Amino acid sequence: MSFSDSSQKLTIAMPKGRIFEEAVHFLQQAGLQVTAELQDSRKLVIPVENARLEFILAKPTDVPTYVEYGVADVGVVGKDVLLEEERDVYELLDLQIGYCRMMVAGMPDWKPTDAPRVATKYPKIASRYFREQGQQVEVIKLNGSVELAPMIGLADRIVDIVSTGRTLKENGLVELEHICEITTRLIANRASYRMKSEAVDDIASKFLEVIPKRS
Ligand SMILES: Nc1ncnc2c1ncn2[C@@H]1O[C@H](COP(=O)(O)OP(=O)(O)OP(=O)(O)O)[C@@H](O)[C@H]1O
Numbered sequence: 001m002s003f004s005d006s007s008q009k010l011t012i013a014m015p016k017g018r019i020f021e022e023a024v025h026f027l028q029q030a031g032l033q034v035t036a037e038l039q040d041s042r043k044l045v046i047p048v049e050n051a052r053l054e055f056i057l058a059k060p061t062d063v064p065t066y067v068e069y070g071v072a073d074v075g076v077v078g079k080d081v082l083l084e085e086e087r088d089v090y091e092l093l094d095l096q097i098g099y100c101r102m103m104v105a106g107m108p109d110w111k112p113t114d115a116p117r118v119a120t121k122y123p124k125i126a127s128r129y130f131r132e133q134g135q136q137v138e139v140i141k142l143n144g145s146v147e148l149a150p151m152i153g154l155a156d157r158i159v160d161i162v163s164t165g166r167t168l169k170e171n172g173l174v175e176l177e178h179i180c181e182i183t184t185r186l187i188a189n190r191a192s193y194r195m196k197s198e199a200v201d202d203i204a205s206k207f208l209e210v211i212p213k214r215s
């Protein structure tokens with residue numbers, strides 16, 4: 001049965017911001033009906049007529065929260081957010097978009113100190129990484145412009161996303177250690193995965209068809 005024929009309405013949480021356009025392009029390639037409203041309006045809830053489908057537009061870090069609580073059945077979100085938020089959701093697919101990497105970075109002349117401090121938007125990822133490395137560090141949570149921290153002496157290193165490397169370079173920082181690769185994922189609410197299996201499977205298989213074409 002096709003998605004539009006299904007009697008099960010599916011709510012999809014989409015991340016506003018940086019990965020939004022690439023994610024919308026992905027949905028279009030998967031054959032989902034993407035209306036102009038999704039791309040051009042300030043509306044945050046966007047029903048798709050005749051498709052038993054509804055989009056909600058959320059801040060990227062909140063996407064797993066909406067999905068865990070079941071107000072969205074599925075969501076599109078970066079692996080960085082999943083690792084940091086640790087929400088109880090199923091991770092169904094790696095969409096192979098939104099490529100970037102989680103790195104430790106610092107000044108080129110960085111040397112270990114007795115009281116190392118690491119600044120980051122990702123305190124859980126950073127704490128886990130340094131614990132696994134057997135290193136004791138103080139993690140300082142920032143909400144953005146993390147590259148400032150080593151430049152002005154708040155911390156000696158940062159944990160952050162690197163994509164082109166331009167932000168590090170223009171601020172005189174270098175990549176020190178690679179933590180993991182990051183891509184965008186399709187996630188599902190655990191109950192929706194069982195109760196709306198037909199609709200969730202349908203969207204996942206449509207997405208799956210797009211992935212090999214991109215890699
Ligand atoms: N160069 C990059 N920098 C940051 N995020 C990137 C980059 N490339 C891909 N991404 C993905 O985009 C998502 C972040 O999007 P965005 O920056 O819009 O959200 P945000 O961090 O919540 O934004 P803000 O806090 O500035 O409102 C990340 O979860 C990550 O998976």
Ligand SMILES: O=P(O)(O)OC[C@H]1O[C@H](OP(=O)(O)OP(=O)(O)O)[C@H](O)[C@@H]1O
Nearest residue numbers: 144145146160161162163164165166167
């Ligand atoms: O390697 P690049 O291509 O330069 O991208 C990496 C930068 O992009 C992100 O910041 P963002 O633009 O989301 O701003 P922020 O400082 O508010 O986190 C990330 O935190 C880096 O600062």
